[in-house]
Amino acid sequence: MKKIKVGVAGYGVIGQRLADGVVLQEDMELLGVIDLAPTLAIRALKEKGMPYKLYLASFEKEEEFKRLGIPISGSMDDLVKECDVILDSSPGGIGARNKEIYLKYNKKAIFQGGEKNSVADVFFHGYANYERGLNKQFLKLTSxxxxxxxxxxxxxxxxxxxxxxxxxxxxxxxxxxxxxxxxxxxxxxxxxxxxxxxxxxxxxxxxxxxxxxxxxxxxxxxxxxxxxxxxxxxxxxxxxxxxxxxxxxxxxxxxxxxxxxxxxxxxxxxxxxxxxxxxxxxxxxxxxxxxxxxxxxxxxxPQEAVTIPETIDGIRAVMGLQKNSAEATSKTNKYLGLGKWISQ
Ligand SMILES: NC(=O)c1ccc[n+]([C@@H]2O[C@H](COP(=O)([O-])OP(=O)(O)OC[C@H]3O[C@@H](n4cnc5c(N)ncnc54)[C@H](O)[C@@H]3O)[C@@H](O)[C@H]2O)c1
Structure with a gap:
């Protein structure tokens, strides 16, 4: 099975959880994450042995990354070029700027709730309007x-x-x-x-x-x-x-x-x-x-993790992996272990 190649831009509250969620999807592969500062999340990533490759959106703090011994795998462009879909979880408003890079390489991207609706073709929810997101280039998740x-x-x-x-x-x-x-x-x-x-x-x-x-x-x-x-x-x-x-x-x-x-x-x-x-x-x-x-x-x-399943539904929609909400959400749910408590 050819796996969908996914990158995460902005390794903060949402980005860390998106990366973990994508890794659990058997039909997807996380190629790496993008950030620009040695935040606590990035320091924790290093201390965990760099399970995800890190790419930089800006090299302004490169010296600091070097001093801390945090390995850098390349630039944002390097990662974006290799991905099928980017999950943009940079701070509100920055996603609209990052979009220029996604357009440059003609890549699909899914933005989070802090962006304006106009950043995307469709304002998306995995259950309520999955089909509208099918094969689109840009989605924006609900908050x-x-x-x-x-x-x-x-x-x-x-x-x-x-x-x-x-x-x-x-x-x-x-x-x-x-x-x-x-x-x-x-x-x-x-x-x-x-x-x-x-x-x-x-x-x-x-x-x-x-x-x-x-x-x-x-x-x-x-x-x-x-x-x-x-x-x-x-x-x-x-x-x-x-x-x-x-x-x-x-x-x-x-x-x-x-x-x-x-x-x-x-x-x-x-x-x-x-x-x-x-x-x-x-x-x-x-x-x-x-x-x-x-x-x-x-x-x-639970504000930090609630949008992760619907964002992953978004990957399924833009890539046309499943044709309807019921099939797509049930795949996402299976890989994330959602609903296990119902049958117990
Ligand atoms: N925090 C929440 O509870 C929550 C819930 C749902 C949706 N959201 C939305 O998710 C998005 C991200 O929010 P967050 O709380 O995760 O933010 P955050 O501040 O925790 O993380 C953002 C990360 O992006 C990095 N960054 C800055 N500029 C960048 C760039 N140009 N490219 C790549 N990375 C860059 C920052 O260094 C930071 O690590 C926002 O749109 C927000 O509205 C947040």
Whole structure:
């Protein structure tokens, strides 16, 4: 089997996890990663024995890399030339600049949520609009919150049909170790409607969505509450049945000890997941309630790892590896071990 050659540009929070996720795909090969500074992630890569080859987007800090004994395999151009697809996880806005290099070598690329939608041909989600990404050159992934939100809304939509959602996002303000965000103890409200609701409508235009976002001074996961209104009444049993079958949704319960985001982070570490990552969103069974004809529920979004599966679906789409969402997502899920808990 000819493997798809993949490179990752930007070896930060998302890039490290994308690289690890690609390595798990039996039909893909990670050729290397690109960065430009000896960050902690790059130092850890060196201490781990350089499992991934490192290429530089800029040689400004070459001397520092040399001093630290971090081997460099070449320039960004060297890696891009060899790849079929680049996963660009550089800081928001830098991807649009890197795109020039992808265009120069006529390569496919998948950008993350910090870029403008205009960077790509299609704003992409592996479940909700996989087919629109087929054989395109550039995709942009939804942000972490939108990725998880769409998983749950699409799941209900496919099961019973949804026409309207209203959401509240309780958003973690920083990733662990983000000192540049400050030491804070305050909540902050964004102007409504939140971009996640607008993004959902871009990808699922048949659904009317709105929402409010509240920043919170925590780092391990966002929580979103969703009120979803169906074409007809949705009851709790129908919703739970649909959610329970979804390989990227883990049903949890307060009575079992899942009290909030921190319980999930701890559980992921107890599972032995690298860095305490979770690809799946968690949905509290005890949060599902009926309100008139609508259904309300709460989900946890592990922001650092949640977009990895849908980004890998994106590779499958741009390369035309599978012709539809069901086939593509089931391959990605199999290689990432998603949904194992459903049959246990
Ligand atoms: N952190 C999250 O929770 C999260 C979740 C979902 C999506 N995203 C999105 O993912 C993207 C990356 O975010 P992140 O949090 O991983 O950022 P990050 O700052 O942790 O990592 C970015 C890395 O890119 C490197 N870099 C800078 N310029 C570069 C260039 N020209 N080429 C290659 N690498 C370069 C930096 O040195 C850094 O190591 C953004 O679009 C962001 O909005 C982030």
């Amino acid at each position: 972490c919150n939108t990725t998880g939100l769409i998983r749950s809304v699409d799941c209900l939509d496919k099961a019973v049909g949804i026409e309207r959602v209203a959401i509240t996002i309780i958003r973690r303000v920083a990733d662990p170790g983000d000192y540049h965000r400050g030491l804070t103890n305050a909540l902050q409200i964004d102007k409504a409607p939140s971009h996640q609701a607008l993004d959902l409508m871009t990808i699922m235009p048949h659904i009317d969505a709105t929402g409010i976002l509240v920043h919170t001074p925590i780092t391990h996961g966002h929580i979103i509450t969703v009120v979803a209104s169906g074409l007809k009444k949705i009851n709790k049993e129908q919703a739970l049945e649909a959610f329970s079958k979804h390989p990227r949704i883990r049903i949890v319960s307060i009575k079992d000890g899942f009290l909030g985001n921190a319980s999930l982070f701890r559980y992921a570490r107890d599972l032995g997941n690298p860095r305490g990552d979770m690809y799946e969103i968690a949905l509290w069974e005890d949060s599902i309630v009926e309100s008139g004809d609508s259904i309300m529920y709460a989900i946890n979004i």
